[in-house]
Amino acid sequence: MSDIRRDQYGSDADVLSARxxxxxxxxxxxxxxxLQPESVPPPPKRSRAVxxxxxxFLNFVLTIAIVxxxxxxxxxxxxxxxxxxxxxxxxxxxxxxxxGAGVRAIADxxxxxxxxSSKWLFIAGVWLNREGNNLKAGEYAIPAHASMREIMDLxxxxxxxxxxxxxxxxxxxxxxxxxxxxxxxxxxxxTPGLTDSQxxxxxxSAAALVGPAPPVPPEGAILPDTYAFSRGDTRSNVxxxxxxxxxxxxxxxxxxxxxxxxxxxxxxxxxxxxIVEKETSLADERTRVAAVFINRLRLNMRLQSDPTIIYGxxxxxxxxxxxxxxAEDRDTPTPYNTYTIDGLPPGPIANxxxxxxxxxxxxxxxxxxxxxxxxxxxxxxxxxxxxxLRNVARWRQINAEDDAGGAAPAGEGAPPAxxxxxxxxxxxxxxxxxxxxxxxxEPAQ
Numbered sequence: 001m002s003d004i005r006r007d008q009y010g011s012d013a014d015v016l017s018a019r020x021x022x023x024x025x026x027x028x029x030x031x032x033x034x035l036q037p038e039s040v041p042p043p044p045k046r047s048r049a050v051x052x053x054x055x056x057f058l059n060f061v062l063t064i065a066i067v068x069x070x071x072x073x074x075x076x077x078x079x080x081x082x083x084x085x086x087x088x089x090x091x092x093x094x095x096x097x098x099x100g101a102g103v104r105a106i107a108d109x110x111x112x113x114x115x116x117s118s119k120w121l122f123i124a125g126v127w128l129n130r131e132g133n134n135l136k137a138g139e140y141a142i143p144a145h146a147s148m149r150e151i152m153d154l155x156x157x158x159x160x161x162x163x164x165x166x167x168x169x170x171x172x173x174x175x176x177x178x179x180x181x182x183x184x185x186x187x188x189x190x191t192p193g194l195t196d197s198q199x200x201x202x203x204x205s206a207a208a209l210v211g212p213a214p215p216v217p218p219e220g221a222i223l224p225d226t227y228a229f230s231r232g233d234t235r236s237n238v239x240x241x242x243x244x245x246x247x248x249x250x251x252x253x254x255x256x257x258x259x260x261x262x263x264x265x266x267x268x269x270x271x272x273x274x275i276v277e278k279e280t281s282l283a284d285e286r287t288r289v290a291a292v293f294i295n296r297l298r299l300n301m302r303l304q305s306d307p308t309i310i311y312g313x314x315x316x317x318x319x320x321x322x323x324x325x326x327a328e329d330r331d332t333p334t335p336y337n338t339y340t341i342d343g344l345p346p347g348p349i350a351n352x353x354x355x356x357x358x359x360x361x362x363x364x365x366x367x368x369x370x371x372x373x374x375x376x377x378x379x380x381x382x383x384x385x386x387x388x389l390r391n392v393a394r395w396r397q398i399n400a401e402d403d404a405g406g407a408a409p410a411g412e413g414a415p416p417a418x419x420x421x422x423x424x425x426x427x428x429x430x431x432x433x434x435x436x437x438x439x440x441x442e443p444a445q
Contacts, residue, residue, distance in 0.1 A: 083125040086145040099137040139231040160230045165205035169224040169353035174316030183207040192318035220348025257361040274348035277356040278307035286359035303338035311349035312336035
């Protein structure tokens with residue numbers, strides 16, 4: 001038998017293996033037994049560590065944290081979307097943020113004016129962006145449908161509404177201060193030296209400034225120009241900016257001056273520029289007018305400038321409208337009257353603009369010593385006194401024709417500048433109470 005199995009299975013090991021397999025086989029079941037459910041083994045017992053109260057508590061905390069994280073994350077996402085989405089403001093609106101206002105006060109104002117839909121969302125957005133201490137005071141133009149983020153960025157960058165005030169060339173320092181305080185001047189009272197449009201600009205701009213009227217600075221210490229500022233800036237601050245700008249520009253111009261100027265200091269350049277500023281308002285004449293006075297200064301001739309007469313009489317208040325220089329004014333000595341003093345007056349007679357400063361620093365290379373109004377708004381220049389007298393006669397003829405024909409056409413017969421020569425007499429001798437052209441009498445040399 002063993003030999004037969006050995007022949008069937010091979011070696012004794014194969015026989016043993018076959019027996020083990022035969023023993024492990026499940027006996028076949030009857031159909032009834034096959035339909036019966038088999039017993040399921042019981043579940044394993046839970047570990048004591050898993051059932052520990054600390055583990056249970058930590059599991060609970062972790063679950064709560066996960067749920068809270070999902071809720072908070074979703075809330076932040078929704079809040080960010082609301083913070084960034086266009087607002088409901090249907091038209092632009094101006095909002096003023098007072099100095100010292102906190103985030104909550106700003107949010108209250110924004111919600112009260114209908115600029116934002118929720119002050120709490122705005123506050124949360126500002127703090128989450130870490131900008132709570134960076135919102136700047138000022139007046140802001142909020143565009144229509146601006147998002148809360150855009151409003152926040154506007155205030156962080158300080159992009160407030162920009163106001164501008166224009167100081168015309170040739171105003172005295174007293175007139176400049178009057179411009180800065182024009183909103184407090186009763187209606188109907190004009191500032192001498194200002195046109196109606198300039199007066200209106202001063203009133204509108206000054207209304208956005210605060211603080212008392214600053215002290216009047218020295219004459220010539222201000223640079224006429226257009227200056228930007230924000231609502232709530234002080235008048236003193238704006239005036240200080242004008243003065244600093246004048247110092248900067250004057251220093252630059254003085255550094256580029258012609259080397260042979262008969263001017264001993266930067267202050268003398270400012271004084272001469274103020275005279276040029278008052279004599280002409282035409283850009284293409286400034287360097288030539290400057291050359292006349294520079295040439296006279298070189299020859300020790302009196303400057304004989306009518307605006308210096310006016311400043312000697314009225315000072316920083318300026319010439320009243322309609323006032324005409326008289327022969328008595330011309331002959332009355334004052335520290336500023338260049339008909340009666342030699343050389344330059346003791347200081348500027350107005351605040352010259354940059355163009356006049358540049359003109360004096362680099363005047364035209366001419367030999368002109370005289371000029372008079374030419375009837376077209378400009379001047380006729382002359383190198384000799386005889387030529388100058390012919391120009392004066394021509395100017396008087398123009399006036400005589402205007403008097404005979406009625407009112408002069410627009411742009412003709414107008415004086416060249418405030419207080420500049422405006423001869424109106426039609427005879428060889430000046431009529432009493434009229435202004436005379438520059439140097440009617442040949443000056444001593």
